[in-house]
Amino acid sequence: MSPVSKTRLLQELHQAVPRQIILDSAEAMRPFECDGLSVYRKLPLLVALPEDTGQVREILKVCNHLGVPVVTRGAGTGLSGGALPIEQGLLLVLTKLNRILHIDPLNRTARVQAGVRNLAISEAVAAHGLYYAPDPSSQIACSIGGNVAENAGGVHCLKYGLTVHNVMEVSMLTIEGEELLLGGAALDSPGYDLLALANGSEGMLGVITEVLVRLLPLPETAQVVLAGFASVDAAAATVSAIIAAGIVPAGLEMMDRLSVEAVEAFNSPGYPRDAEAVLLCELDGGEAEVAEQMARVQKILEAQQATSVSVSTSEADRLRLWQGRKNAFPAVSRIRPDYYCMDGTIPRRELPRVLAQISAASQRYGLPVANVFHAGDGNLHPLILYDANQEGDLDQAEKLGAEILTMCIEAGGTVTGEHGVGMEKLDSMCEQFTAAELKQFHALKEAFDPVGLLNPGKAIPTLHRCAELGAMHVHKGKLPFPDLPRF
């Protein structure tokens, strides 16, 4: 099908939906030219800002009829370019679908429109002593629809799971404008698990319009401990020891020396500057439970020779201890003006080895890498620091990033923990999956979107692209050094 003219598309849209929800000037569309991965920018043919599900359906019907690609966007905080517009396509922005439709405190659920902000849910249900657990760093801005599309995580996902574990039902419109209700209020739903499929589908299968989220009771209490270590290995061993003891912290975060230096220079949260790595371990629950577990964690810290230990003594103190971690991303900008945030995941036991590999690669490339990450679930966020104004720096940062993702795959991990594949990690997907697996992904996409109008070119690389890269598939979990001791 040859590309449809902007005039033709505009004409049909104006007949189907109110004129003011369509933006067509470059000026009006400019704010939507990129998402959180701002190195990629593109203006779409048109931007639509529907105000209800009916308008979304009408827009999809027009696009489907004319064969116009549709890229769906929530708040645009995504970090992998999943919401990057397509020149010949429509950008469907769902931020105006921002109504909380129903709160059911007894069943502990809330039904919300896709554009509702993550944090707005917790704020709306706080009066009932409830909250929505997944808390990506962008939670003040990111939308629940985007959270589902990326299967977002956050600091608390070690204990409370990813988005997929906290969502019960999703209303999705197909490209034909048909509504599918995926999942349901019950623990399990018959038929294939389309609900899980929607989570992490990156706008490729349908347009998410409503979400029924599971709410949790606010924990009675929460306490955090900050511990410093003389080596990254000692901190990583402590992560394993805590988990092995059967403790499931609400959060278990690690930062390396470079990140600590950056946050201390930024807002002095009082982190130990002499430590090679620090751990933040938060426990939540009933008073007795938290006290018991904190005592056990402190014993483990002692046994693992932590060089410093501070336990929060009040809620204000707890928030202070989190300050450093929460500001780590902006803080590293003091070292170099730009950073490239990676998002690989590895089995916990591989932490020391992979961190050592990253450190070696960082020296080889001459680019500092600050590590700030969800240690408990092995989700690394190496921040590659560079200066976009330095010729070739970005290119080098991207190459180093790709190398880090290869390390993650070789260690039995994956190329994305919570940020999605988007535009960014298409090539790494060629390494992670076999041709048969990629073929299966494409067949599945086709079962939802036969013509391929939804977010084309994202998330799953074509076999052609992978072939051009060469036979790059790395067998999952193949360890380059199988004889190294594990711990």
Next chain:
Amino acid sequence: MSPVSKTRLLQELHQAVPRQIILDSAEAMRPFECDGLSVYRKLPLLVALPEDTGQVREILKVCNHLGVPVVTRGAGTGLSGGALPIEQGLLLVLTKLNRILHIDPLNRTARVQAGVRNLAISEAVAAHGLYYAPDPSSQIACSIGGNVAENAGGVHCLKYGLTVHNVMEVSMLTIEGEELLLGGAALDSPGYDLLALANGSEGMLGVITEVLVRLLPLPETAQVVLAGFASVDAAAATVSAIIAAGIVPAGLEMMDRLSVEAVEAFNSPGYPRDAEAVLLCELDGGEAEVAEQMARVQKILEAQQATSVSVSTSEADRLRLWQGRKNAFPAVSRIRPDYYCMDGTIPRRELPRVLAQISAASQRYGLPVANVFHAGDGNLHPLILYDANQEGDLDQAEKLGAEILTMCIEAGGTVTGEHGVGMEKLDSMCEQFTAAELKQFHALKEAFDPVGLLNPGKAIPTLHRCAELGAMHVHKGKLPFPDLPRF
């Protein structure tokens, strides 16, 4: 394609795999003619008992080449007829794939072949202080591959989740014999969530050959409380109150008067005979945590006017209190020789209303219904008691069963909690899903199995079948009595 002759199939299989793994006489195949839903019986063309994944692949290649349908079977304990053979098809029995391949105590995972029994996993890892949490009643016999295919639950799934929440990676062979690795050792995996899709796919998408399961540390302690109530409503209100208090019991089970009478007659576990309903609430975790939560549960029981309360004082005592619940199914056979076990799920708040509806329908049909179920997650197991030797009794039992499932759908629930759809609930699926949703299911099946050779005719009804039943779709959650008070 016209059906392939048994001779032709046998010939090709004998060339591909050892002769002794193929059964072809009616006598040898007889034990495989049904699964746990024994009212349906059929002999397949042939039975194959492969001993390794290579043989499974060869068998699939032959069947795919000849266009022979394949029904995969684990231990055959399924309750919905999902492993019922097809006359013109091959029955692929995976019980000989029974090796535990690798135990990783540090990452708390085990890699096992599909035919490994559920309980055998926990036994094998017990020495490391670990166990595999999902515990369907059939756990002594049922296989992990079947657990994945049915997304099995059990008493502990309220706290520890269904099979899908406890499985990290699945190796699946497509009908073409290609291997797909679904999921991975990391918390999340990029690409569409094929792992979740495999869970509950009822043998329709591929053949599961290996599973990487998540293990949990054995809880330090566990304690159970048994409480009697003067009404089903009071017991149901107590379930809601416990959950509303933010307590997540390891198990929260309910039995009605008829079930209590049956188990007391069977093995006298000491349940209160004067109660209209009893609750069993188990708490597990650290000593302090369990003590604190048990005190809170006891306060709730008091506030909800429980007529009797017994708390286990030792491990032996705890097991005694569970005796009644665990033997409820065999025990009800004393009332009538046969029972038909239903498996609907409803939102917790609907328990009193739906139980009252079931009771009214039971009287209308003149068939007793004993209720024994996972109250915490709203998963009902009404046991319809009948006598197969009474002309028309089974027919009436099936009609009553279908009515009960309709009640579940109308209450916003589903037609199956943990037993799957199989042969049994095809018609109820027509009520639960719209034509668009069923069409999507079929498209998805086709993306894996284009010719439709894997377990044809199960799990998802054809649109034709639904049309013949009439326009039966009940909008999810449409309440027939929207004005009744909820609690």
